[in-house]
Amino acid sequence: MIDTLELYKTVEYSKVKIWFQAGHVENFPINGGACISYGSLQIAVYNFARRNEWYATQNLCPHKMQMILSRGMIGSEGETPKVACPYHKKTFSLKTGENLNGTECNLATYPVKVENGYVYVGFEE
Amino acid sequence: MKKVVVIGNGMVGYKFCEKLREKATPSEIEITVFGEEHIPAYDRVHLSEYFAEKSADSLVMAGMDWYKANEIDLRIGELVTSIDRQAKIVRTMHGQEASYDILVIATGSSAMIPPIQGVDKSGVFVYRTIEDLENIISYGARIKKASVLGGGLLGLEAAKALIDMGLEADVIEFAPRLMPRQLDDQGAQMLSEKLQALGIGIHLSKSTSVIKGNGKIDALEFSDGSILETDMLVISCGIVPRDELGRKAGLEVGPRGGLVVNDQMQTSDPDIYAIGEVALHNNQIYGLVAPGYNMAEVVVNQLTGDGVSKFAGNDMSTKLKLIGIDVASFGDAFGERTACLPIIYENKSGGCYKRINISSDGKKLLGGILVGDTSDYNMLCQVMQNGMALPPQAEDLILGSRGGDSPGGAIADLPDEAQICSCENVAKGAIVNAVKEQGLEDLGQVRACTKAGTGCGACSPMVADIFNETLKSMGKTVRKVLCEHFDYTRQELFDLIKVNGVKEYDELLDRFGNGDGCETCKPAVASMFASIWNDLITKQEVIQDTNDKFLANIQKGGSYSVIPRVPGGEITPEKLVVLGQVAKKYDLYVKITGGQRIDLLGAGIEQLPAIWEELIEAGFESGHAYGKALRTVKSCVGSAWCRYGLHDSVSFAIEVENRYKGLRAPHKIKGAVSGCRRECAEAQSKDFGIIATEKGWNLYVCGNGGANPQHAKLLATDIDSESCIRYLDRFLMFYIKTAEPLNRTSTWLNKMEGGLDYLRDVVINDSLGIGKQLEEEMELMVNTYKCEWKEVVNDPVHRSKFRHFINSDMPDPSQKFGLLRGQKIPVTEQK
Numbered sequence A: 001m002i003d004t005l006e007l008y009k010t011v012e013y014s015k016v017k018i019w020f021q022a023g024h025v026e027n028f029p030i031n032g033g034a035c036i037s038y039g040s041l042q043i044a045v046y047n048f049a050r051r052n053e054w055y056a057t058q059n060l061c062p063h064k065m066q067m068i069l070s071r072g073m074i075g076s077e078g079e080t081p082k083v084a085c086p087y088h089k090k091t092f093s094l095k096t097g098e099n100l101n102g103t104e105c106n107l108a109t110y111p112v113k114v115e116n117g118y119v120y121v122g123f124e125e
Numbered sequence B: 001m002k003k004v005v006v007i008g009n010g011m012v013g014y015k016f017c018e019k020l021r022e023k024a025t026p027s028e029i030e031i032t033v034f035g036e037e038h039i040p041a042y043d044r045v046h047l048s049e050y051f052a053e054k055s056a057d058s059l060v061m062a063g064m065d066w067y068k069a070n071e072i073d074l075r076i077g078e079l080v081t082s083i084d085r086q087a088k089i090v091r092t093m094h095g096q097e098a099s100y101d102i103l104v105i106a107t108g109s110s111a112m113i114p115p116i117q118g119v120d121k122s123g124v125f126v127y128r129t130i131e132d133l134e135n136i137i138s139y140g141a142r143i144k145k146a147s148v149l150g151g152g153l154l155g156l157e158a159a160k161a162l163i164d165m166g167l168e169a170d171v172i173e174f175a176p177r178l179m180p181r182q183l184d185d186q187g188a189q190m191l192s193e194k195l196q197a198l199g200i201g202i203h204l205s206k207s208t209s210v211i212k213g214n215g216k217i218d219a220l221e222f223s224d225g226s227i228l229e230t231d232m233l234v235i236s237c238g239i240v241p242r243d244e245l246g247r248k249a250g251l252e253v254g255p256r257g258g259l260v261v262n263d264q265m266q267t268s269d270p271d272i273y274a275i276g277e278v279a280l281h282n283n284q285i286y287g288l289v290a291p292g293y294n295m296a297e298v299v300v301n302q303l304t305g306d307g308v309s310k311f312a313g314n315d316m317s318t319k320l321k322l323i324g325i326d327v328a329s330f331g332d333a334f335g336e337r338t339a340c341l342p343i344i345y346e347n348k349s350g351g352c353y354k355r356i357n358i359s360s361d362g363k364k365l366l367g368g369i370l371v372g373d374t375s376d377y378n379m380l381c382q383v384m385q386n387g388m389a390l391p392p393q394a395e396d397l398i399l400g401s402r403g404g405d406s407p408g409g410a411i412a413d414l415p416d417e418a419q420i421c422s423c424e425n426v427a428k429g430a431i432v433n434a435v436k437e438q439g440l441e442d443l444g445q446v447r448a449c450t451k452a453g454t455g456c457g458a459c460s461p462m463v464a465d466i467f468n469e470t471l472k473s474m475g476k477t478v479r480k481v482l483c484e485h486f487d488y489t490r491q492e493l494f495d496l497i498k499v500n501g502v503k504e505y506d507e508l509l510d511r512f513g514n515g516d517g518c519e520t521c522k523p524a525v526a527s528m529f530a531s532i533w534n535d536l537i538t539k540q541e542v543i544q545d546t547n548d549k550f551l552a553n554i555q556k557g558g559s560y561s562v563i564p565r566v567p568g569g570e571i572t573p574e575k576l577v578v579l580g581q582v583a584k585k586y587d588l589y590v591k592i593t594g595g596q597r598i599d600l601l602g603a604g605i606e607q608l609p610a611i612w613e614e615l616i617e618a619g620f621e622s623g624h625a626y627g628k629a630l631r632t633v634k635s636c637v638g639s640a641w642c643r644y645g646l647h648d649s650v651s652f653a654i655e656v657e658n659r660y661k662g663l664r665a666p667h668k669i670k671g672a673v674s675g676c677r678r679e680c681a682e683a684q685s686k687d688f689g690i691i692a693t694e695k696g697w698n699l700y701v702c703g704n705g706g707a708n709p710q711h712a713k714l715l716a717t718d719i720d721s722e723s724c725i726r727y728l729d730r731f732l733m734f735y736i737k738t739a740e741p742l743n744r745t746s747t748w749l750n751k752m753e754g755g756l757d758y759l760r761d762v763v764i765n766d767s768l769g770i771g772k773q774l775e776e777e778m779e780l781m782v783n784t785y786k787c788e789w790k791e792v793v794n795d796p797v798h799r800s801k802f803r804h805f806i807n808s809d810m811p812d813p814s815q816k817f818g819l820l821r822g823q824k825i826p827v828t829e830q831k
């Protein structure tokens, strides 16, 4: 699983080579997350409708290596949008992937764009 | 600029860095730290928690980024091997060097290993570092019986940890009693009985001569020839200061080890200080954190200014940190330092022993011992340390005042200088001022601001009391607001939702909150919606915990468990067969729960609707094991079968369980009905418990098991079934409306002003005149109950949400299972 963790690398918007069509907007719960499969990766995509924002992170929680973050609750701490892992409530910034209430390593984050009713997640390869 | 090098990154070494950085910037003093262990300093005092947490993160005092941000050069995994005092350089095992102006040695101590034949066998461990614990855990997984050599504070802590690992544990003590340095014979005897009740074997006056076994330990032989079989030994016979570096460098060392220091903590080389467990001050090694922290402070003061600060020795009061076993000893525990008059109270059946030593003039408290009830510990320490006046009847200090005024020793009576947190040296006045001047509003802020309670934590209850007292004295009441998004208490929000008819989370947030919500307020609000409107919880899926969202408990590895309702624990053979068939068909692990029902574990998220469809077909309903809701109403067989049964407890349990099933609450609710006072259903450990009497039922409330067990309290005696239900309706609804989130009924009652008498007034005497209303509200809940799983199973849109990926039908490929005794279990790799 430690190896699995290494599969996830943050992708900068400017470096995106592939925009992967993840699904129709309506498949993503409002103010919630959903998991998509991309090659051997599992990516959690969040439809933060309340803020009119979309985010994507690895689905793997680095705390106890659980494939679960898409089932976490989203919310905010101050101005920062965050997701809380359902297992032990570690929280991570959706913007930077940073662990907000501990010393877990950062989540990899991925750019998201919405076009013509479809959600796309950006990858480098 | 001065260069300070610290050897040892343990608790005291870390505290030294923290305190030094508060007073000196990186441009004034450069700090380099060498630590032998492979992670930054962690909280050794709470080391035993590693067994439960299995993660070093929660123990680490400050992460690497803290050292970085404070420009402290921390090099971990580096053992310092020599000090060159002429050149003022230290060298490490890996050839690193650092030069210093001032050197601070904080190398702590290591476990003392007695010279017993066979200590080098495998299966023999010490108990000091995270690494030791990891070794104990992995070795312990393969064995059954373990022993601890040494019945002191640490040894007992280790023994409890072994029991919690599921091992049989024995403690071997050389002296004729446990904790010989803290307890007298009577106190130790009572402690022995308590430990034996936990299943720990106690062997006193035993001197171990040989550790037997072929390569690995399999028994201990004692000098009296007797033998104790054991697969593992944890040695906890005391500590040896790690003074080897100083010794090699020619610093003065005490006859039994330890680097000799003066009141400024200087060793025989004035540029080298020693602090913590390695330092020998006045012929004394202090094996506790609080003195170590004080030593660190003294050195910081030397380096940054006053230069007059002195270490004046420390009190050695201690409290054993075993859950469920309260033992403390403080000051002159044996009353042997000065003439004194002991006052002793012993209650054998209650398991309580208290002793205090009073000065012969009857004016001062000198020390004492508490076993079985340490609730007075903090206060007694304060009375002793501050030389406070004793009440006219000194025994009131341990017995409580029997009529008349308070026994003295109230928070308000403490002088401002009273030291509350000895680890961080925080006085009462500092806490009071911080609360008043900085307008602190919760305990977290008090801790962050004053550091009180952040060390060993023993003073936390007292810090909380001072905080509350101070707020009260300012005319403020303590308001427990939900979180940063809602500036309301749960009770206030409950009323707002109801009065304004709010049914959507976002609407509530827009009207009464701010920001975008979080994992604290979302489920709390979801629970309130459910309690008020009894709408299906799944309609608000994104504000639910994942368990409530998927109506099942999430397990390791991401699979879920299925627990159907089995009211009262009664089940027909036909239904039992169905559970077996479903488990076989979907390859589920089967276990009988502690709540008299059956758990089917290991279902994939995508399998849940199909499994429930079959269960519902066979007449099962959701068991709400995932919800903050009514769980089970346990029963004993009762008068239908049992020769002692007075009433039919099974029928009544089923009636009650069916009445309240699905009821959402601030926390889970459990009940039980017993057919007579033998109490086989354990009703007195439940949120509500009903016990048959000759004349009717006795109703008990607000008990629970779990982390802080508490017996339920008798609310009503000899009532008929109808009154019992009426009182329960009122009691439960009152709890639902007024408790804080995640407070069980016991916690709720503990905080209630007026306590049980008040509760009885509300529920039985209807003192608030809301009895009717509470009953009607409950009636609405009962009438609108629906099985959540049935709704899901019959709703194709909802069913389609039970999948792992939204762009593939594949189950989660990362889920892996293995076998245990022929059934499947999750295999999770953890870092």
Ligand code: SRM
Binding pocket: B553, B554, B555, B561, B563, B591, B592, B593, B594, B595, B596, B597, B598, B599, B625, B631, B632, B668, B670, B685, B686, B703, B704, B705, B706, B707, B708, B744
């Ligand atoms: C399955 C079961 C253990 C078993 O195999 O026997 C169990 C399993 C869990 N218990 Fe329990 N408890 C189970 C009976 C109990 C009992 C015994 C009882 O009910 O008679 C207790 C002590 C009685 C009590 O609650 O007062 C108990 C006290 C707890 C506590 C401590 C509550 C407290 O107030 O301190 C927790 C933690 C919590 O709820 O916050 C807990 C939490 C849990 C959780 C939910 C932990 C979690 O979040 O994963 C476990 C869920 C595992 C799962 O998904 O199945 N469980 N748990 C039992 C299910 C009973 C049932 O049929 O529904």
Ligand SMILES: Cc1cc2nc3c(=O)[nH]c(=O)nc-3n(C[C@H](O)[C@H](O)[C@H](O)COP(=O)(O)OP(=O)(O)OC[C@H]3O[C@@H](n4cnc5c(N)ncnc54)[C@H](O)[C@@H]3O)c2cc1C
Binding pocket: B007, B008, B009, B010, B011, B012, B013, B014, B034, B035, B036, B037, B044, B045, B046, B047, B048, B078, B079, B080, B081, B106, B107, B108, B109, B127, B128, B129, B154, B157, B242, B245, B275, B276, B277, B278, B286, B287, B288, B289, B290, B292, B321, B456
């Ligand atoms: C299980 C357990 C429970 C305890 N419970 C309590 C309690 O309830 N209350 C209480 O007050 N105290 C308790 N203690 C004692 C408390 O933990 C110690 O008093 C405290 O940790 C001492 O701090 P220290 O920095 O002096 O030593 P340590 O914390 O031992 O730190 C010393 C560090 O220096 C490192 N080191 C040693 N030599 C070198 C070298 N040559 N080069 C580099 N690094 C080196 C060591 O590896 C270690 O990491 C407990 C201890 C244990 C083990």
Ligand code: SF4
Binding pocket: none
């Ligand atoms: S089932 Fe209960 S007691 Fe057992 S490990 Fe889980 S929470 Fe702890």
Ligand code: FES
Binding pocket: A061, A062, A063, A064, A065, A066, A085, A086, A087, A088, A089, A090
């Ligand atoms: S696995 Fe995510 S918080 Fe523990």
